[in-house]
Amino acid sequence: MSRVTLERLLQSQGFGTRRNCQQLIAAGHVRVAGEVVLDPRLQVHGEGLEFTVFDEPWVSSEHVYLALNKPAGYECSRRPSHHPGVLSLLPEPLRARGVQPVGRLDHDTTGLLLLSDDGAFIHAQSSPRRKVPKHYVACTRDPVTPELVGALLAGVQLHDEPAPLAALQCEPLGTNRVAIALEQGKYHQVKRMLAAAGNHCVALQRVAIGRLRLDALDLPEGAWCHLGEAERELLAPG
Numbered sequence: 001m002s003r004v005t006l007e008r009l010l011q012s013q014g015f016g017t018r019r020n021c022q023q024l025i026a027a028g029h030v031r032v033a034g035e036v037v038l039d040p041r042l043q044v045h046g047e048g049l050e051f052t053v054f055d056e057p058w059v060s061s062e063h064v065y066l067a068l069n070k071p072a073g074y075e076c077s078r079r080p081s082h083h084p085g086v087l088s089l090l091p092e093p094l095r096a097r098g099v100q101p102v103g104r105l106d107h108d109t110t111g112l113l114l115l116s117d118d119g120a121f122i123h124a125q126s127s128p129r130r131k132v133p134k135h136y137v138a139c140t141r142d143p144v145t146p147e148l149v150g151a152l153l154a155g156v157q158l159h160d161e162p163a164p165l166a167a168l169q170c171e172p173l174g175t176n177r178v179a180i181a182l183e184q185g186k187y188h189q190v191k192r193m194l195a196a197a198g199n200h201c202v203a204l205q206r207v208a209i210g211r212l213r214l215d216a217l218d219l220p221e222g223a224w225c226h227l228g229e230a231e232r233e234l235l236a237p238g
């Protein structure tokens with residue numbers, strides 16, 4: 001984005017139609033560099049512009065990359081049916097610009113979820129060929145035994161899979177907790193692997209994707225943040 005009018009910039013950032021954006025500006029709700037701007041046709045930098053709308057600060061960007069600490073009870077699907085959707089946790093301008101979850105977590109799974117409006121990023125991150133480990137902590141109904149850990153590391157057969165699936169890493173964290181890292185992202189994979197190994201998952205949290213750790217983001221449940229370039233590099237394979 002080079003130089004654009006303020007009304008076009010607001011429109012590109014999800015603040016409604018061009019007409020809505022003109023009205024927001026003309027009504028004095030938009031500030032650039034701390035000053036109210038009343039001219040919708042003011043020329044501004046398209047990328048990296050700091051502005052406020054209703055005193056809420058924003059920085060313009062072609063795409064957004066977000067991390068959400070997903071709470072239980074939210075669906076990742078585009079058309080949630082039984083629970084509210086994760087997008088309802090984001091402000092309207094981010095939803096309006098087409099932000100979507102990268103992959104899915106079950107409605108009762110908590111933890112790190114990426115979201116973006118960059119189709120190439122979403123596609124690359126969700127590709128089954130992308131070998132980026134996803135790290136989970138599962139609470140189990142029955143104690144975590146050395147046999148369970150051994151079975152998950154050796155590979156367990158799931159019903160609709162042609163070959164056994166193995167965890168990349170698996171480590172007990174206490175009597176009923178286990179850390180599991182997976183390279184694939186198959187449907188209900190952690191829960192189905194635990195079931196196939198003779199246990200049952202009672203709670204599941206995704207704690208990291210690649211080297212991007214949820215605890216390093218310091219996000220309370222339900223909160224989200226922008227991911228900068230350095231954080232996105234932690235999502236790279238290897």
Ligand code: URA
Binds near residue numbers: 104106187188190
């Ligand atoms: N594995 C599961 O079983 N559920 C998730 O939400 C993620 C991985």
